Amino acid sequence: xxxxxxxxxxxxxxxxxxxxxxxxxxxxxxxxxxxxxxxxxxxxxxxxxxxxxxxxxxxxxxxxxxxxxxxxxxxxxxxxxxxxxxxxxxxxxxxxxxxxxxxxxxxxxxxxxxxxxxxxxxxxxxxxxxxxxxxx
Amino acid sequence: xxxxxxxxxxxxxxxxxxxxxxxxxxxxxxxxxxxxxxxxxxxxxxxxxxxxxxxxxxxxxxxxxxxxxxxxxxxxxxxxxxxxxxxxxxxxxxxxxxxxxxxxxxxxxxxxxxxxxxxxxxxxxxxxxxxxxxxxxxxxxxxxxxxxxxxxxxxxxxxxxxxx
Numbered sequence: 001x002x003x004x005x006x007x008x009x010x011x012x013x014x015x016x017x018x019x020x021x022x023x024x025x026x027x028x029x030x031x032x033x034x035x036x037x038x039x040x041x042x043x044x045x046x047x048x049x050x051x052x053x054x055x056x057x058x059x060x061x062x063x064x065x066x067x068x069x070x071x072x073x074x075x076x077x078x079x080x081x082x083x084x085x086x087x088x089x090x091x092x093x094x095x096x097x098x099x100x101x102x103x104x105x106x107x108x109x110x111x112x113x114x115x116x117x118x119x120x121x122x123x124x125x126x127x128x129x130x131x132x133x134x135x136x
Numbered sequence: 137x138x139x140x141x142x143x144x145x146x147x148x149x150x151x152x153x154x155x156x157x158x159x160x161x162x163x164x165x166x167x168x169x170x171x172x173x174x175x176x177x178x179x180x181x182x183x184x185x186x187x188x189x190x191x192x193x194x195x196x197x198x199x200x201x202x203x204x205x206x207x208x209x210x211x212x213x214x215x216x217x218x219x220x221x222x223x224x225x226x227x228x229x230x231x232x233x234x235x236x237x238x239x240x241x242x243x244x245x246x247x248x249x250x251x252x253x254x255x256x257x258x259x260x261x262x263x264x265x266x267x268x269x270x271x272x273x274x275x276x277x278x279x280x281x282x283x284x285x286x287x288x289x290x291x292x293x294x295x296x297x298x299x300x
Contacts, residue, residue: 010143025159032167046176054188061196061214088245103185103245105192105214107199 038097041077045092048072049102052083053090056106056133059126066126069136074120083133085111179272182246182300189244190276190296193217194224204231213243223283224294229253233263240264250297253282255290270299 051072059066075081079095087107092100109130113122121136176184192198198216204227215232219225232240240263241249250264267273276296281289 007143014143029163043176046181050184057188057192057214058196061192061199061216063201102181105189105245107212107214 037077041079041094041097042100044073044076045081045094045097045100046102048076048081048083049090049092049100052085052092053102053104053106055124056085056090056108056111056131057104059124059131060106060108062126064126064128067123069121069123072115072120072122074115074117080115080117082112082114085131085133178300179274182272182298183274185245186274186276186296186298189215189246190278190294193296194278194280194294195222198228204228204235215243219283221283223281223289224292226282226284229261229282233261237264244298246298248299250295252295252297253292254295255282255292257290259290264297267297267299273297273299 055068055070059068076094077097079097081095082093084091084093085106088104090102090104111131111133113133119135123134123136125132193215195218196216197218199214203213217224217228219228248265250266253261278294280292280294282292283289
């Protein structure tokens with residue numbers, strides 16, 4: 001009676017192959033998505049670093065009593081982040097995906113600021129004690 | 137009567153090939169769509185930095201106020217040539233030009249640079265080096281007015297070149 005079971009065996013083989021292919025596809029796709037998310041976070045962090053660099057440079061050259069309000073993203077790629085502004089460099093430190101460093105003309109005091117969720121309206125101020133960055 | 141089922145037939149193999157082809161096309165298109173947001177290249181970062189530097193040089197007095205005549209490390213300066221009435225001050229430009237190439241370069245935070253000022257009287261001023269062995273060259277130009285010590289104003293084309 002071996003002839004009767006042949007289709008069932010082939011069917012099981014087919015289903016197994018299909019499941020294997022599907023699993024491979026999902027695994028590759030998930031890995032690719034994760035890479036894209038990291039990539040997207042780093043691109044956004046670069047843009048934030050460029051913006052912060054410009055704000056810090058302008059605050060410094062415009063002199064005392066300068067202040068300007070601006071908005072940064074709440075989170076970058078669904079993660080919190082910290083800004084470091086040091087002479088010649090701006091660093092955006094992401095909670096999970098590492099750091100992005102951007103060259104800058106900034107030549108003032110070192111500033112660090114952790115961006116809190118829902119407190120992304122920032123104000124940069126130049127006063128007697130230097131450049132300061134804080135929430136509005 | 138065949139002792140095989142009807143699953144692994146030529147039709148089935150053909151359908152697998154067609155399915156594989158379609159899924160490959162789909163994934164390729166999907167990746168292309170998602171992958172368009174590229175990270176900034178070194179050239180793009182340098183280009184944006186050059187745009188900001190040019191803007192700061194031509195629209196601000198720099199930092200500190202008397203920066204070109206100061207002595208300090210590169211991290212103490214932001215270069216700005218603007219004086220009163222939004223004109224560039226010739227004295228600031230000359231003070232900067234009198235510095236060593238390395239100092240001038242370090243103040244701009246670039247690996248190599250050239251700044252030229254050209255006016256209609258052909259009284260041109262050139263700082264820095266000619267671009268060579270460059271894989272990319274970034275050029276920023278602005279029409280500016282330079283005011284000298286006698287308050288004579290000269291329309292000038294300022295060109296800032298960096299490369300990497």
